[in-house]
Amino acid sequence: MMSIKDKVAVIGVGCSRFGENFDLSYEDMIVEATYEAYQDAGIDPKDIQAAWLGTVNPEVGSCSGKSGGSLADPLRLFDIPITRVENYCASGLDAFRNGCMAVASGMYDIALVVGAEKMRDSPPNDTLVASVWHHSHPLLNKGMSYIGFFGMSANKYREKYGLSDESLARVAVKSHHNGALNPRAFFQREIDVKTVTDSPMMAYPLRLLHCAPVTDGAAAAIITRKDLAKNFRNDSVLVKGLGLSVSTGFNINFNPDYDFLTFRSTQIAARQAYEQAGVKDPRKEISFAEVHDCFSITEILNYENLGFCQPGEGTRFIDEGVSTLEGDLPVNPSGGLKSFGHPIGATGVRMIYEITKQLQGKCGPRQVKNAKLGLAHNLGGTGIAVGVTILGN
Amino acid sequence: MMSIKDKVAVIGVGCSRFGENFDLSYEDMIVEATYEAYQDAGIDPKDIQAAWLGTVNPEVGSCSGKSGGSLADPLRLFDIPITRVENYCASGLDAFRNGCMAVASGMYDIALVVGAEKMRDSPPNDTLVASVWHHSHPLLNKGMSYIGFFGMSANKYREKYGLSDESLARVAVKSHHNGALNPRAFFQREIDVKTVTDSPMMAYPLRLLHCAPVTDGAAAAIITRKDLAKNFRNDSVLVKGLGLSVSTGFNINFNPDYDFLTFRSTQIAARQAYEQAGVKDPRKEISFAEVHDCFSITEILNYENLGFCQPGEGTRFIDEGVSTLEGDLPVNPSGGLKSFGHPIGATGVRMIYEITKQLQGKCGPRQVKNAKLGLAHNLGGTGIAVGVTILGN
Numbered sequence: 001m002m003s004i005k006d007k008v009a010v011i012g013v014g015c016s017r018f019g020e021n022f023d024l025s026y027e028d029m030i031v032e033a034t035y036e037a038y039q040d041a042g043i044d045p046k047d048i049q050a051a052w053l054g055t056v057n058p059e060v061g062s063c064s065g066k067s068g069g070s071l072a073d074p075l076r077l078f079d080i081p082i083t084r085v086e087n088y089c090a091s092g093l094d095a096f097r098n099g100c101m102a103v104a105s106g107m108y109d110i111a112l113v114v115g116a117e118k119m120r121d122s123p124p125n126d127t128l129v130a131s132v133w134h135h136s137h138p139l140l141n142k143g144m145s146y147i148g149f150f151g152m153s154a155n156k157y158r159e160k161y162g163l164s165d166e167s168l169a170r171v172a173v174k175s176h177h178n179g180a181l182n183p184r185a186f187f188q189r190e191i192d193v194k195t196v197t198d199s200p201m202m203a204y205p206l207r208l209l210h211c212a213p214v215t216d217g218a219a220a221a222i223i224t225r226k227d228l229a230k231n232f233r234n235d236s237v238l239v240k241g242l243g244l245s246v247s248t249g250f251n252i253n254f255n256p257d258y259d260f261l262t263f264r265s266t267q268i269a270a271r272q273a274y275e276q277a278g279v280k281d282p283r284k285e286i287s288f289a290e291v292h293d294c295f296s297i298t299e300i301l302n303y304e305n306l307g308f309c310q311p312g313e314g315t316r317f318i319d320e321g322v323s324t325l326e327g328d329l330p331v332n333p334s335g336g337l338k339s340f341g342h343p344i345g346a347t348g349v350r351m352i353y354e355i356t357k358q359l360q361g362k363c364g365p366r367q368v369k370n371a372k373l374g375l376a377h378n379l380g381g382t383g384i385a386v387g388v389t390i391l392g393n
Numbered sequence: 394m395m396s397i398k399d400k401v402a403v404i405g406v407g408c409s410r411f412g413e414n415f416d417l418s419y420e421d422m423i424v425e426a427t428y429e430a431y432q433d434a435g436i437d438p439k440d441i442q443a444a445w446l447g448t449v450n451p452e453v454g455s456c457s458g459k460s461g462g463s464l465a466d467p468l469r470l471f472d473i474p475i476t477r478v479e480n481y482c483a484s485g486l487d488a489f490r491n492g493c494m495a496v497a498s499g500m501y502d503i504a505l506v507v508g509a510e511k512m513r514d515s516p517p518n519d520t521l522v523a524s525v526w527h528h529s530h531p532l533l534n535k536g537m538s539y540i541g542f543f544g545m546s547a548n549k550y551r552e553k554y555g556l557s558d559e560s561l562a563r564v565a566v567k568s569h570h571n572g573a574l575n576p577r578a579f580f581q582r583e584i585d586v587k588t589v590t591d592s593p594m595m596a597y598p599l600r601l602l603h604c605a606p607v608t609d610g611a612a613a614a615i616i617t618r619k620d621l622a623k624n625f626r627n628d629s630v631l632v633k634g635l636g637l638s639v640s641t642g643f644n645i646n647f648n649p650d651y652d653f654l655t656f657r658s659t660q661i662a663a664r665q666a667y668e669q670a671g672v673k674d675p676r677k678e679i680s681f682a683e684v685h686d687c688f689s690i691t692e693i694l695n696y697e698n699l700g701f702c703q704p705g706e707g708t709r710f711i712d713e714g715v716s717t718l719e720g721d722l723p724v725n726p727s728g729g730l731k732s733f734g735h736p737i738g739a740t741g742v743r744m745i746y747e748i749t750k751q752l753q754g755k756c757g758p759r760q761v762k763n764a765k766l767g768l769a770h771n772l773g774g775t776g777i778a779v780g781v782t783i784l785g786n
Contacts, residue, residue, distance in 0.1 A: 004500055056459065066449065067481045068639040069777040079661050081637035082778070083487050084479045088460045094476050098491050104498035107397055107635070242500070244474035246461040268472050384462040385475070 003276045007104040009229035009236040010391065011222050012041025013353040018217035018341035019186040026058050026118035027074035029218035034075055034114055037220035041232055045075065048222075049108040051082040054095030054115040055345035071114055088380030089292065090244070091115065092348020093387030096221060097242045103223050110228075115349030116218035139382065147211060147295065149382050151203035153260040154297040158205070160261065161312040163297075165205065169196035170318045171296035172209050172338055178325060179335025181366040186215055186341035210296040215341030219349035221356070237356045240373065241273030241390040248383055265386035266305040266379065273388040274307075279373070282307045286390075288330040288358060288368040290351040292379035293337045299323075302377055303331070306388070330368045333358060348387060351376035355391045396669045400497040402622035402629040403784065404615050405434025406746040411610035411734035412579040419451050419511035420467035422611035427468055427507060430613035434625055438468065441615075442501040444475040447488030447508040448738035464507055481773030482685065483637070484508065485741020486780030489614060490635045496616050503621075508742030509611035532775065540604060540688065542775050544596035546653040547690040551598070553654065554705040556690075558598065562589035563711045564689035565602050565731055571718060572728025574759040579608055579734035603689040608734030612742035614749070630749045633766065634666030634783040641776055658779035659698040659772060666781040667700075672766070675700045679783075681723040681751060681761040683744040685772035686730050692716075695770055696724070699781070723761045726751060741780060744769035748784045 461475025
């Protein structure tokens with residue numbers, strides 16, 4: 001098997017503002033993110049030869065997003081191939097991965113990858129559409145929910161290794177600190193540990209401020225082959241590894257033996273990406289990471305499952321400040337899902353946006369030091385599909 | 394731009410029976426098709442390094458098929474990357490296209506592509522789920538339907554070029570003739586012109602027997618790089634071209650100037666595939682084709698849009714028997730969507746199955762003569778996304 005390493009370059013990125021975008025439609029946000037990426041790459045829309053759209057539920061249970069047409073229509077980007085990719089919350093990184101492989105194969109010189117989701121205008125939980133959808137949901141129809149699942153993870157972690165309310169809260173505090181430095185983040189305000197521990201209980205021990213918000217947003221990336229990248233810019237960023245693993249079914253999550261701490265798909269997708277990128281010791285070689293912090297406990301488990309520390313050492317990792325902006329391995333300098341927001345299909349591509357900008361040294365007050373190799377981690381469902389992408393200079 | 398030509402080989406194919414499979418679940422059909430493909434390629438499930446699933450509505454408005462997990466679960470195919478691709482009725486060929494580019498990029502040695510759809514157990518039109526979905530459908534919510542759209546095509550064709558009821562019926566008669574020779578087809582019985590012209594009117598001038606049926610089914614293909622193919626078999630089939638175009642939005646279909654005869658996405662996807670395959674004159678060089686005959690008129694328009702004949706000559710093409718099994722350019726030797734059936738996401742991969750078997754000379758009574766270059770054409774929506782794939786020896 002040949003490696004993808006250094007075959008594909010990111011030459012432009014764009015990102016809409018994330019948040020409650022009641023004044024922007026799904027299509028508006030796609031246009032905003034993509035035209036910023038066009039400008040960033042210095043290209044014209046007609047230069048795009050193929051595109052990928054990562055999106056999950058543009059409208060729950062509806063026809064939106066069922067084809068590449070949902071990207072072609074708002075961008076007037078016709079007469080090229082456009083593929084719609086869906087892989088739960090990992091849809092964004094998987095769209096990016098498919099785009100990169102197509103470029104690496106030589107089929108297209110310049111390609112566009114967009115992730116987008118409109119969530120704040122979705123039908124609320126008490127509507128018929130939502131109840132129909134929920135009835136068929138593999139977790140919800142068993143009386144489970146995502147926060148219930150990750151609440152179980154936190155309880156299992158506490159039982160096995162110990163977990164203080166303060167450690168758990170520090171993840172959210174860090175995310176909000178970074179988000180406050182980021183003009184596009186959903187939440188741009190600092191919070192302290194007490195604000196988190198005083199916030200309403202959602203699923204013990206997870207409180208409101210441990211949870212990523214429901215968000216509208218879109219992000220875009222433009223890619224080309226490495227040998228063509230210098231025609232566009234001198235500071236393009238290279239794709240080093242593209243991992244994806246579908247490692248557990250919902251039936252495994254419901255296995256009574258499941259420990260709720262091991263996300264096998266994260267471990268395997270990371271192993272694929274490390275091997276491709278030639279990373280032997282992620283703790284030393286990865287400069288910074290954007291990880292899928294849907295809940296505070298998930299970020300702690302991600303540290304361990306990505307090999308940034310040993311199992312059970314995740315809390316020390318946050319307590320000792322290793323993952324802060326000033327730490328040895330900054331995690332979620334953007335503010336993460338918690339503070340930047342989490343429009344499902346957009347998140348993976350938004351991570352590519354952040355990592356590219358960090359590697360280019362363009363992140364101002366939230367810039368990490370010595371950004372050489374950045375990792376993006378995008379977790380779908382309860383770990384059913386996970387993408388890990390590594391970019392570098 | 395480099396060509397995909399002769400980089401990727403199909404080393405195994407499988408296909409469930411198509412029809413009203415009330416005794417088989419979505420998952421059962423995936424298992425049936427995939428295990429036949431494993432056996433055909435002589436490989437073990439653990440040899441699969443990555444997979445793609447093309448599926449549209451495994452359950453309308455539900456969570457099924459929202460990730461690669463929907464393929465991993467029934468096949469117990471864990472710890473590898475699996476991408477779910479959606480592009481309306483072209484989902485099958487687009488899944489195949491993405492899989493081929495990934496293999497051509499060198500990322501994976503052996504990959505699996507599956508298309509599947511469970512349609513006969515879907516909620517009927519008068520249920521809440523269906524009404525919610527229909528309400529959001531870009532055609533249906535304007536009082537239009539697919540058969541209404543293609544009925545318009547037939548009326549426009551008649552007005553511009555003339556179109557007899559007999560010519561239109563002959564397409565269905567040919568499909569049923571071929572399907573009667575195919576042990577896996579949904580409808581395995583001959584019909585005559587009178588049966589078609591006597592069948593109930595659906596959307597003038599399209600009658601019941603002009604329409605592809607609502608079908609359950611799954612199909613699978615296993616691909617590898619050309620240089621590895623000889624390790625598996627001597628009669629593997631090579632990928633010559635992979636076109637896909639998203640050329641019209643629903644807004645264009647509703648443009649008052651639209652002629653209902655030109656499927657720009659078919660023309661452009663075909664041009665891409667012909668260029669990649671080095672085909673200069675499709676009428677002379679393509680040995681046979683599997684085209685998207687969702688309605689009889691669509692097949693006639695496909696002849697023209699694919700360049701098998703000039704605009705307005707499609708009826709002569711069928712009247713003179715050019716597209717019959719014994720003709721110069723046999724079309725839909727399998728029986729096509731009309732007779733083999735049309736489980737949406739499965740159809741494109743089922744075409745790959747048929748073309749591979751034809752190129753290997755394994756089609757018994759429905760075998761076409763001198764099968765050297767076969768074309769698959771998979772049309773999504775009202776021509777919003779179209780895939781054209783060319784395979785050859």
